[in-house]
Amino acid sequence: RKEVEQDPGPFNVPEGATVAFNCTYSNSASQSFFWYRQDCRKEPKLLMSVYSSGNEDGRFTAQLNRASQYISLLIRDSKLSDSATYLCAVNAGKSTFGDGTTLTVKP
Amino acid sequence: EAQVTQNPRYLITVTGKKLTVTCSQNMNHEYMSWYRQDPGLGLRQIYYSMNVEVTDKGDVPEGYKVSRKEKRNFPLILESPSPNQTSLYFCASSFWPPDRNEQYFGPGTRLTVT
Numbered sequence: 001r002k003e004v005e006q007d008p009g010p011f012n013v014p015e016g017a018t019v020a021f022n023c024t025y026s027n028s029a030s031q032s033f034f035w036y037r038q039d040c041r042k043e044p045k046l047l048m049s050v051y052s053s054g055n056e057d058g059r060f061t062a063q064l065n066r067a068s069q070y071i072s073l074l075i076r077d078s079k080l081s082d083s084a085t086y087l088c089a090v091n092a093g094k095s096t097f098g099d100g101t102t103l104t105v106k107p
Numbered sequence: 108e109a110q111v112t113q114n115p116r117y118l119i120t121v122t123g124k125k126l127t128v129t130c131s132q133n134m135n136h137e138y139m140s141w142y143r144q145d146p147g148l149g150l151r152q153i154y155y156s157m158n159v160e161v162t163d164k165g166d167v168p169e170g171y172k173v174s175r176k177e178k179r180n181f182p183l184i185l186e187s188p189s190p191n192q193t194s195l196y197f198c199a200s201s202f203w204p205p206d207r208n209e210q211y212f213g214p215g216t217r218l219t220v221t
Contacts, residue, residue, distance in 0.1 A: 031206050043197055043212035044150070087150070091206030094165075095140075099149035 003027060004090045006098035014106055017078045021101045023088030024070040033064055033071045034089040038100065044087055047073075078105045109134045113198050113213035120188055121221055128183045128216050130198030137203040139181040140165070140210070141173065143194040150197070156181055157203065188220040 006023045013019050033050035048055065050062040050071050061074040071090075075082055085100040111132045120126055132139065140155040142165075152165030156175040170192055172184040181200075185192060198213040 034209065041195070041215070041217075043214050044210075045212070046209045049209070089210075093206055094152065094155070095205060095210060097142075097150040099147065 001026065002099075003096045004088060004098040006086075006088055007101045009101040009103070011101065011103045012106060013078055013103070015078060015080060017105070018074065018076045019078060019103060020075075021073045021086055021088075021103075022070050023072070023090070023098050024068075025090040025096075026069070027090070027092045027096075028069065030069075030090045030092040032091045033062075034091075034095075035060075035062055035071075035073050036087040036089060036097075038085045038087055040085075044097075047086070075103075078103075080105050080107065109211070111198055111200055111211050111213035113196075113216050115216060116214060117217050119219045119221065122189055123187050126185050126188060126218075128185075128196060128198075128218070130181045130183065130213055131179050132181075132198075132200040132211070133179065134200065134211065135178065136200035136211070137178070138205040138208075139175065139198065139200045140205070141171070141181070141183045142197045142199065143167065143192075144197060144215075145194050153183070153196075155205075188218075190220045192218065193220050194218060 035047040036044040037047045038044040054063040059076045085102045087100045088098040141153040142150045154173040156162040196216045199210040201208040201210045
C-alpha cells in the first residue's frame, strides 16, 4: 500500500461545478500537509497548506482529518483555468507526494 | 525573482554517457531535493541535501549521485545512464525543516536515454 493515496480520477466537470478530492495517508506521525497544482508537463506549485482547523482561500477549501488520516480539497464554482493535476503532499520528516488527481473543467 | 533553475530542460542521450543536470536556487534555502516523476508512480525522491556537504538517499537513489558544495547548487549526476532513467526530473528547495515548509520546484528536465 502506498504511503499517500489519492482519488484516481480523472474528474471531468462542467464550469461552475463543485468538486472534491481526497488524499489518505498511512503515517500517523505526519506533521504537515500541502496541496500542489501541476499543469501539464510543468513543475508543481503550491496551491495551499492544510491546517488542522481547515482553511479557505477564495474558491478553495482544504481540510484535515487526523483521526481518519486524510486531507481534502474542495473547489467551488470551477473555472476552465482550474484544469490541472492536483497533488497532495504529506510530510513526516520528508515530503511524500500522492500520484495526483487530474481535473478537467469543461465549458 | 525567487526561483529554482534547472539545466538542461530537455536532453536526449545514449546509454552509458555520463551527464549532469544542474540545479540552482536563489532563495538561500537550506534544503534541496531531486525527484523523478513517472506516469503511475508519481513524484519519487532521489536524493536530498539538508545543507552544504550534507546529502542523503531518498527513495530511488540507485544510478544517481549528487553533491552540495555550495548552498545554492545541487547537481544531479548520472554516471552511466540507462533507459530506465528516462523520466521527468524536478529539483526542489525549501527552508529548513522541509516538512514544515513549502517546496519550490524547478521547471523540470525531461531526459530520454536511448
